[in-house]
Amino acid sequence: MTxxxxxxPTAHRSAAxxxxxxxxxxxxxxWVFLSPWVLGATVLTLLPMAVSLYLSFTDYDLFDPPxxxxxxxxxxxxxxxxxYWRSVLTTLTYVVIAVPLQLGLALVVALALxxxxxxxxxxxxxxxxxxxLGASMSxxxxxxxxxxxxxxxxxxxxxxGWVNQPGWALLAVALLTVWQFGAPMVIFLAGLQQxxxxxxEAAAVDGAGKWRQFVSVTxxxxxxxxxxxxxLQTIQAFQVFTPAFAISAGKGGPADSTLVYTLYxxxxxxxxxxxxxxxxxxxxxxxxxxxxxxxxxxxxxxxVFYASEGER
Amino acid sequence: xxxxxxKGFCSSAAALALCAVLAGCGGSGESxxxxxxxxxxxxxxxxxxxxxxxxxxxxxxxxxxxxxVQTSFSGYDAYKQKxxxxxxxxxxxxxxQLDYRQIDQYASGGVLLDLGxxxxxxxxxxxxxGLLATGRVRGAQYAVPQGRGTETVVYDxxxxxxxxxxxxxxxxxxDQWADAMRALAKKTGRPGGTDxxxxxxxxxxWLRGQGKxxxxxxxxxxxxxxxxxxxxxxxxxxxxxxxxxxAEQTTQLDGSVxxxxxxxxxxxxxxxxxxxASGYGALVKGGVALAPxxxxxxxxxxxxxxxxxxxxxxxxxxxxxxxxQLIDFLVNDPDAAKILGATRGIPVNETIRKDxxxxxxxxxxxxxxxxxxxxxxxxxxxxxxxxxxNALQTTFQRDYDQVSYERMSPRTAAENYVxxxxxxxxx
Numbered sequence: 001m002t003x004x005x006x007x008x009p010t011a012h013r014s015a016a017x018x019x020x021x022x023x024x025x026x027x028x029x030x031w032v033f034l035s036p037w038v039l040g041a042t043v044l045t046l047l048p049m050a051v052s053l054y055l056s057f058t059d060y061d062l063f064d065p066p067x068x069x070x071x072x073x074x075x076x077x078x079x080x081x082x083x084y085w086r087s088v089l090t091t092l093t094y095v096v097i098a099v100p101l102q103l104g105l106a107l108v109v110a111l112a113l114x115x116x117x118x119x120x121x122x123x124x125x126x127x128x129x130x131x132x133l134g135a136s137m138s139x140x141x142x143x144x145x146x147x148x149x150x151x152x153x154x155x156x157x158x159x160x161g162w163v164n165q166p167g168w169a170l171l172a173v174a175l176l177t178v179w180q181f182g183a184p185m186v187i188f189l190a191g192l193q194q195x196x197x198x199x200x201e202a203a204a205v206d207g208a209g210k211w212r213q214f215v216s217v218t219x220x221x222x223x224x225x226x227x228x229x230x231x232l233q234t235i236q237a238f239q240v241f242t243p244a245f246a247i248s249a250g251k252g253g254p255a256d257s258t259l260v261y262t263l264y265x266x267x268x269x270x271x272x273x274x275x276x277x278x279x280x281x282x283x284x285x286x287x288x289x290x291x292x293x294x295x296x297x298x299x300x301x302x303x304v305f306y307a308s309e310g311e312r
Numbered sequence: 313x314x315x316x317x318x319k320g321f322c323s324s325a326a327a328l329a330l331c332a333v334l335a336g337c338g339g340s341g342e343s344x345x346x347x348x349x350x351x352x353x354x355x356x357x358x359x360x361x362x363x364x365x366x367x368x369x370x371x372x373x374x375x376x377x378x379x380x381v382q383t384s385f386s387g388y389d390a391y392k393q394k395x396x397x398x399x400x401x402x403x404x405x406x407x408x409q410l411d412y413r414q415i416d417q418y419a420s421g422g423v424l425l426d427l428g429x430x431x432x433x434x435x436x437x438x439x440x441x442g443l444l445a446t447g448r449v450r451g452a453q454y455a456v457p458q459g460r461g462t463e464t465v466v467y468d469x470x471x472x473x474x475x476x477x478x479x480x481x482x483x484x485x486x487d488q489w490a491d492a493m494r495a496l497a498k499k500t501g502r503p504g505g506t507d508x509x510x511x512x513x514x515x516x517x518w519l520r521g522q523g524k525x526x527x528x529x530x531x532x533x534x535x536x537x538x539x540x541x542x543x544x545x546x547x548x549x550x551x552x553x554x555x556x557x558x559a560e561q562t563t564q565l566d567g568s569v570x571x572x573x574x575x576x577x578x579x580x581x582x583x584x585x586x587x588x589a590s591g592y593g594a595l596v597k598g599g600v601a602l603a604p605x606x607x608x609x610x611x612x613x614x615x616x617x618x619x620x621x622x623x624x625x626x627x628x629x630x631x632x633x634x635x636x637q638l639i640d641f642l643v644n645d646p647d648a649a650k651i652l653g654a655t656r657g658i659p660v661n662e663t664i665r666k667d668x669x670x671x672x673x674x675x676x677x678x679x680x681x682x683x684x685x686x687x688x689x690x691x692x693x694x695x696x697x698x699x700x701x702n703a704l705q706t707t708f709q710r711d712y713d714q715v716s717y718e719r720m721s722p723r724t725a726a727e728n729y730v731x732x733x734x735x736x737x738x739x
Binding site: 064082149161249251253254270272273 | 390392393396397399400417418421422423559561564702703713714716717719736
């Protein structure tokens with residue numbers, strides 16, 4: 001809020017009250033304008049989070065009132081549940097496959113689009129479209145049909161259906177995410193256009209070829225954007241659910257090969273009715289994502305280059 | 313006065329924001345459609361059942377012009393999960409189709425309305441007392457059985473005949489069944505049937521054929537890891553021989569007939585419940601027939617007549633009267649029975665069963681004849697499964713997946729299952 005919004009009458013007040021009262025008024029107004037958000041955040045986010053934290057210490061089965069069990073859910077998770085660890089391993093594998101593939105593809109396409117003279121708008125939209133559609137259930141189901149036995153991939157490659165083979169199913173899930181590279185691509189494209197042309201000119205004058213220009217100019221200049229995309233996509237990858245759910249018909253099969261963390265969480269909560277256990281899983285996931293993000297930020301100091309730092 | 317303006321503005325804005333939030337939350341609770349009461353009725357099944365249900369519901373609406381029935385259906389697995397979610401959110405539908413396995417949990421959890429209070433509108437005197445009792449929990453009637461079903465070996469008649477393998481018949485044993493699967497595979501070049509290893513229902517029948525049961529009377533596990541190891545070794549061997557469907561096919565099972573190997577034209581037979589087997593009619597060109605489930609080596613029958621599915625009313629419904637009327641209509645009305653036929657099993661109302669029995673046509677006739685042929689030969693049904701059992705069906709499939717993809721031996725998988733089942737039943 002700027003000072004022009006302060007109602008005119010305040011101008012007539014004494015200096016002392018003029019300093020105090022408008023501040024209070026402004027605070028009040030600020031809260032009014034914030035209220036939809038505050039209400040939403042409280043009712044839809046903070047309250048459910050608090051309830052879920054409480055439930056994680058209970059054995060709530062959806063039907064009977066929750067019953068306090070202390071740390072039992074957490075202990076069970078880490079020491080007595082092999083399927084939990086399988087879901088952790090599956091998720092890590094997925095993150096390691098999906099994130100680099102997706103970011104790599106997004107960067108390659110962004111580079112190709114940057115140099116393009118005509119039809120840029122068309123291709124940008126065409127590559128972005130899957131990001132809008134891809135998260136939907138219907139596309140995931142089409143994906144399942146494509147990779148099912150008797151599906152398109154089976155016909156083209158004769159490999160049988162990928163989604164029915166434990167060794168391939170997770171890759172099919174990852175490819176569905178990789179295919180939705182539109183959002184990071186657009187961000188890369190914006191980042192690429194920010195790089196001053198004179199840097200490339202200077203590099204060219206010094207005799208740097210295309211590859212050298214990419215390594216020595218593009219990558220360092222793009223590193224903040226790369227970092228941003230990496231953090232965002234990693235967080236998203238840890239929370240992958242829809243593609244795994246759709247491709248395995250909600251079961252995480254075949255043979256638990258697509259049983260990602262959130263899918264197992266869903267299974268414990270809504271199929272087995274162990275809401276307390278599922279809540280505990282959700283909180284562990286939150287902490288892990290927080291930790292991974294913190295680590296990424298820590299490492300970023302050594303490889304992310306901000307142009308403003310160079311000027312100091 | 314700016315102070316006043318701000319305060320007034322503040323409260324009205326807050327009220328406005330609150331309204332917006334509440335409007336988002338409400339809406340679905342009170343249901344009215346142009347002055348008509350809207351009843352939500354959900355069930356699981358296949359398109360065949362959907363067409364008949366819609367027709368019966370239309371007749372109900374015609375008789376009750378003040379009521380509109382909003383139906384929705386899905387496959388069993390998806391239905392089970394959705395209903396659990398709705399029930400937990402206090403948003404259970406007004407009228408819902410329930411499985412034997414859900415009643416205990418849902419009734420104890422306060423999701424279902426005690427139907428005793430609707431006795432005047434919902435008549436149950438036409439139902440066999442023993443069958444009716446299966447919908448009772450701690451003395452209160454929470455659900456009404458809708459039909460009677462039993463498991464069957466359903467097969468592609470034309471393919472089986474053409475193969476020259478003798479047709480399945482009464483009193484065959486699991487060993488004879490296995491031999492038939494092998495012979496079919498050899499003659500037709502595709503698996504004889506769906507791998508029944510993933511099916512807890514099939515395992516139960518095999519177990520009962522040996523005089524054992526899934527659960528004991530005091531709600532514990534009725535079998536040992538050794539029993540399950542034997543069953544999975546048996547099915548695993550058949551799968552390796554190619555006599556039953558490979559893992560890639562079996563893993564696609566989701567409770568719908570469309571995704572079974574028989575429905576996809578990749579096997580000659582399947583083990584399924586008799587009522588949903590009508591769905592194969594549209595998928596198998598040569599038509600399907602029903603054979604009894606194999607029995608134990610000494611001829612002990614494992615299969616039983618089970619209340620196929622139930623109808624219950626949501627505890628928080630605003631329209632208990634109309635909901636009871638709808639259930640009464642679906643279960644006791646002769647015109648509704650004519651439309652519904654045997655799509656949810658043979659009707660439970662005995663007058664209706666006698667009445668429409670001879671008039672059943674097509675697959676309904678097949679199911680009725682099949683059940684008639686078993687009458688008097690089967691043992692009593694087991695008591696309703698304990699609550700924890702709900703999730704175990706899925707666990708059973710998952711653990712067998714590890715066997716059929718050859719990632720675990722039948723013994724390891726069986727031991728895993730028994731450990732998990734014991735934990736699940738204790739909680």
